[in-house]
Amino acid sequence: MRIDVLTLFPAMFSAYLGESILQRAQTAGLIALHVHNIRDYAAGKHRVTDEPPYGGGGGMVLKPEPIFAAVDAIVAGGDAGRPKVVLLAPQGRRLTHAVAAELAAEPWLLFLCGRYEGVDERVRELLVVDELSIGDYVLTGGELAALVVIDALARHVPGVLGDEHAAERDSFADGLLEGPHYTRPEIFRGRAVPDVLRSGHAARIQRWRREQALRRTWQRRPELLLAADLDEADRLFLLTLAREMEPYDGTNG
Ligand code: ADE
Helix, strand or coil: CEEEEEECCCHHHHHHHCCHHHHHHHHCCCCEEEEEEHHHHCCCCCCCCEECCCCCCCCCEECHHHHHHHHHHHHHHCCCCCCEEEEEEEEEEECCHHHHHHHHCCCEEEEEECECCEECHHHHHHCCCEEEECCCCCCCECHHHHHHHHHHHHCCCCCCCCCCCHHHHCCCCCCCCCCCCCCCCCEECCEECCHHHHCCCHHHHHHHHHHHHHHHHHHHCHHHHHCCCCCHHHHHHHHHHHHHCCCCCCCCC
């Protein structure tokens, strides 16, 4: 798939996208990433990209012309078709595991990173087809949010994770949080790896992992259980948990 990013701060992307899994995904040709500076498409000697809002109120608003010029140039330089233009903004729909998976199926995405008070509304009306927020807080711009969205969706692009089923095991994939993981050493600072994980008994390990996931979800995000895919054994286990456990308060999970 192809991903373009429109930002006033392209350098913010190179460090993160140039390392680890996202770098490998690009080298392997699984994701083609192009980051563009909005300022390059602004007119005039000063290449102005933002101006004060009509009606006053303070702050600055990104002007529409450079953004439209950038999108036109990107479309003209592409193979065919148009990207799905996604604005990062606190007013957008909330990013979830399901939204990340849905975006990963798009052939071409263009992420538009807002700054300051936001973007001129005509950009929303005429260009943007989806608007995403990464949470109910305000960042200084959409750049970090775009990186978060790109990272989360890349995990769903076939071949990006070495293990093709890794994304299916993620927290949230089955509606539950993941349970604990252990590696060597067997005992660390007096804490031992649970016996069952060293038992070699695949079915028992699988059941233990499932119960740990249920336990953690019950403690930390009980509302997720309402939509999770649970069988009879899961429900019985949750009943025993409900009898024994205090709600999570940040210290007892
Ligand atoms: N830009 C500023 N805050 C944001 C948020 N929470 N999500 C996405 N883009 C943003």
